[in-house]
Amino acid sequence: MYSIALDGPAGVGKSTIAKLLAERLNYVYVDTGALYRAIAVYFLDNGLNAESVSTSDDEVTVLLSQIEVEIRYIDENQHVFINDTDVTGRLRTEDVSKMASVSSALPKVRAKLLELQRDMAKKYNVIMDGRDIGTVVLPGATLKIFLTARPEVRAMRRYKQLLESGKLGDQTLEELTCEIEERDHRDSTRAIAPLKPAEDSVIIDSSELMMEEEVNLIISYLEKKIEG
Ligand code: DC
Secondary structure, three states: OOEEEEEOOOOOOHHHHHHHHHHHHOOEEEEHHHHHHHHHHHHHHOOOOOOOOOOOHHHHHHHHHHOOEEEEEEOOEEEEEEOOEEOHHHOOOHHHHHHHHHHOOOHHHHHHHHHHHHHHHHHOOEEEEEOOHHHHHOOOOOEEEEEEOOHHHHHHHHHHHHHHOOOOOOOOHHHHHHHHHHHHHHHHHOOOOOOOOOOOOEEEEOOOOOHHHHHHHHHHHHHHHHHO
């Protein structure tokens, strides 16, 4: 099986690139952030909140023991099920983003998801995106890519996305840039599985690249790896 580990900070366009790569290569796209978000939904539904989660250790243990997380593909799109309930439609709210950002720093949460992610790479050729895929989840990945872009470029992309979907509200570009810088800091300084490139990863700065160029570049790296 072949695997591409695609890591990088929030808002760098990993999921868009990963979907395009999956189509071009006929690989399965595994969005690991969605798994952390699904657990966050379950925590929120069961009374935890982002402020208290790190101190409610026993409750976290109990809740984690109650859940089975599953990935299923419906019309080629990834859906995440918690105890047989599809929570995919609930993953992209602000509350869930915040909870996922805090709860994904807990070792127990990360341990819960490790095997599921590795199993996917055993069964399928995968392009898996996340933060620690090249460093922790798939240290033997065929190709490891670490995608970056300057914070202001990522903020501008997010700004346009929100504007186009009518969800911008009164947020300014400066505020979005600050949020992205804060998230980067939190993700890259946490004790467990911090966001950092694997030693053998290819670092691609996408600030000045078009999406097609990024995809082509990654495919050319993959071909080189496979041809050895
Ligand atoms: O990529 P995303 O925004 O959907 O990720 C949601 C949260 O989960 C984010 O705060 C980072 C975290 N995450 C992680 O810690 N490790 C991963 N492999 C993927 C996501």
